[in-house]
Amino acid sequence: xxxxxxxxxxxxxxxxINLSYSQVVVQRVKLDPNNISAWFQxxxxxxxxxxxxxxxxxxxxxxxxxxxxxxxxxxxxxxxNGIIRMASASYKGEYAPGYCNNGIPVTNSNFKIYxxxxxxxxxxxxxxxxxxxxxxxxxxxxxxxxNGTYEPAVDTPGVRSAxxxxxxxxxxxxxxxxxxxxxxxxxxxxxxAEVHMTAWAYDKISLSDMQFIxxxxxxxxxxxxNSAYFSIVxxxxxxxxxxxxxxxxxxxxxxxxxNATNNDQIxxxxxxxxxxxxxRGFINKNxxxxxxxxxxxxxxxxxxxxxxxxxxxxxxxAYLYMKGFKNDSTAWxxxxxxxxxxxxxxxxxxxxxxxPETNTGWTAFKGSVxxxxxxxxxxxxxxxxxxxxxxxxxxxxxxxxxxxxxTQTIIIAxxxxxxxxNLNSVTKLKQLxxxxxxxxxxxxxxxxxxxxxxxxxxxxxxxxIPNPFNxxxxxxxxxxxxxxxxxxxxxxKIYDILGKExxxxxxxxxxxxxxxxxxxxxxxxxGVYFYRLIAGDFIATKKMLIIK
Numbered sequence: 001x002x003x004x005x006x007x008x009x010x011x012x013x014x015x016x017i018n019l020s021y022s023q024v025v026v027q028r029v030k031l032d033p034n035n036i037s038a039w040f041q042x043x044x045x046x047x048x049x050x051x052x053x054x055x056x057x058x059x060x061x062x063x064x065x066x067x068x069x070x071x072x073x074x075x076x077x078x079x080x081n082g083i084i085r086m087a088s089a090s091y092k093g094e095y096a097p098g099y100c101n102n103g104i105p106v107t108n109s110n111f112k113i114y115x116x117x118x119x120x121x122x123x124x125x126x127x128x129x130x131x132x133x134x135x136x137x138x139x140x141x142x143x144x145x146x147n148g149t150y151e152p153a154v155d156t157p158g159v160r161s162a163x164x165x166x167x168x169x170x171x172x173x174x175x176x177x178x179x180x181x182x183x184x185x186x187x188x189x190x191x192x193a194e195v196h197m198t199a200w201a202y203d204k205i206s207l208s209d210m211q212f213i214x215x216x217x218x219x220x221x222x223x224x225x226n227s228a229y230f231s232i233v234x235x236x237x238x239x240x241x242x243x244x245x246x247x248x249x250x251x252x253x254x255x256x257x258x259n260a261t262n263n264d265q266i267x268x269x270x271x272x273x274x275x276x277x278x279x280r281g282f283i284n285k286n287x288x289x290x291x292x293x294x295x296x297x298x299x300x301x302x303x304x305x306x307x308x309x310x311x312x313x314x315x316x317x318a319y320l321y322m323k324g325f326k327n328d329s330t331a332w333x334x335x336x337x338x339x340x341x342x343x344x345x346x347x348x349x350x351x352x353x354x355x356p357e358t359n360t361g362w363t364a365f366k367g368s369v370x371x372x373x374x375x376x377x378x379x380x381x382x383x384x385x386x387x388x389x390x391x392x393x394x395x396x397x398x399x400x401x402x403x404x405x406x407t408q409t410i411i412i413a414x415x416x417x418x419x420x421x422n423l424n425s426v427t428k429l430k431q432l433x434x435x436x437x438x439x440x441x442x443x444x445x446x447x448x449x450x451x452x453x454x455x456x457x458x459x460x461x462x463x464x465i466p467n468p469f470n471x472x473x474x475x476x477x478x479x480x481x482x483x484x485x486x487x488x489x490x491x492x493k494i495y496d497i498l499g500k501e502x503x504x505x506x507x508x509x510x511x512x513x514x515x516x517x518x519x520x521x522x523x524x525x526x527g528v529y530f531y532r533l534i535a536g537d538f539i540a541t542k543k544m545l546i547i548k
Contacts, residue, residue, distance in 0.1 A: 024043055031200075033163030034062070034201050036414075041093060044087075045073040046072055054071075056068075057069070069236045069238075070237040071234070072234045073090050074089055075090060075184060076229075078229070080221070088185045096171065098170065102220070102221075117158075119501075127157075139198070140157075140159050142158070164201055171195065172190050184392075195216070196216040212412070218406070219402045227401075229322040230395050231393060231394040238258065240264050242386070247353070247363060248391075252437070253294040255295070256426060270421050274415070274429070275416075279413055279436060285406075286400060286401055297323060299392045300351055309326040324349025331348070333368075343377055343380060344376075345369060345376075357424055364384045367381040417431070450513045459480060459535055460478040462476040467544050469545075469546060470521075472521070473518075475519060491533070496530075497528050497530075502524065526546050529544050
């Protein structure tokens with residue numbers, strides 16, 4: 001009996017240790033392999049720099065000191081037994097590193113933000129060496145030998161072809177981390193969500209102004225989440241923060257911010273436009289057939305005190321914003337769609353879905369209807385003043401239920417583009433959103449591509465084209481049917497003239513075929529370089545020349 005009591009108290013002791021660890025020691029990691037430099041924090045927020053105070057954390061171009069977003073996060077809200085619960089992430093974040101098991105949050109020192117970059121290995125980066133600790137929680141890796149099991153000495157941590165990858169497993173399950181005044185709602189009892197977040201970016205030129213984020217959300221409570229909504233909450237301070245407008249493109253599931261004039265105090269003439277595209281939304285499994293939900297609402301919570309139902313708001317108000325309403329349940333009205341005179345406008349859940357450059361549809365330039373108190377008529381349109389804007393991009397539904405242990409996934413791209421004017425920058429951003437969706441649709445096949453169904457008879461490494469090049473070239477090679485024993489790993493690496501390894505383009509098993517891989521030498525000086533293909537006993541090396 002004494003031993004049983006000892007074991008019981010020992011279990012309680014370790015349980016209390018896990019709970020006390022919920023007092024988050026804030027960890028911040030920067031994702032910056034391309035033109036964007038963005039901070040990610042272990043409380044669930046990103047794009048905010050909290051190293052010294054609270055500063056904007058989405059810098060573009062990297063190293064310029066100019067920033068375009070102040071903060072962003074994924075906020076989840078639902079009704080549990082009829083009561084609103086929220087896992088909020090906007091300005092502070094209610095998450096902590098760890099996982100959840102039947103409504104019990106657990107953490108230890110293994111749970112933190114992990115970051116790996118191309119060129120790292122188990123000797124140079126502890127996160128690389130310890131990546132396997134997070135693989136059971138969804139940390140991505142390249143299965144080099146295609147055996148379905150992560151092997152630290154063989155497989156490559158991170159997203160395939162990404163220049164850098166960040167991963168964290170976190171939960172909102174610790175009650176002490178739920179605080180009133182988080183910034184957007186917050187302060188409820190936990191939802192007991194377990195969230196696996198992966199963020200990554202490529203150094204390929206065409207993708208150098210975007211980053212990708214994937215959240216896998218699991219209901220780890222014992223109760224269903226009803227009327228569930230998942231929202232990207234963003235405070236975009238585009239250069240100088242007090243001269244912005246926002247808008248959305250419902251066809252592209254895109255929300256964005258742009259400068260109200262063609263001259264920003266920070267970015268100067270022709271300032272950029274910054275935005276977020278939902279590439280994959282949640283699945284409503286409560287209807288047959290199941291429905292993929294994209295952008296279900298684009299709302300705002302900046303407003304002004306003169307329109308009280310658009311300014312601030314309680315917990316219920318934040319939930320209503322996520323649904324696409326004002327904070328007192330009043331519907332937004334589209335003044336570009338007059339139903340009947342005078343001032344009877346169409347109700348909508350999407351603010352400013354028009355196109356700024358062509359001036360078609362409803363844009364911020366055309367004003368808004370300051371209706372409150374459930375009023376949907378009779379109120380005149382007033383101008384929208386440029387200012388410090390904040391928006392909510394939502395994906396959810398009244399009949400969306402997330403059952404215990406059910407999993408949902410949302411994938412976004414955050415991006416920035418600069419055109420020849422403030423309005424043309426929005427058009428360029430939309431084009432970049434199309435590119436991000438193409439990458440998503442290809443299964444993020446950014447690196448190596450099988451360019452022919454032909455099965456070659458022998459190995460062959462072609463000369464890169466073009467050569468000389470600046471800064472991009474393509475390398476093509478043939479892989480025949482493997483007739484040897486054991487596994488065959490295909491390796492294609494770049495070396496400088498001294499034999500130092502510069503980049504690994506391929507390191508995995510490949511099916512027989514003709515492959516092509518793009519190499520970007522933007523960060524390399526002019527000179528002679530070599531690329532080497534190794535496949536079993538086959539080794540081939542060729543020379544290439546960068547001229548800048």
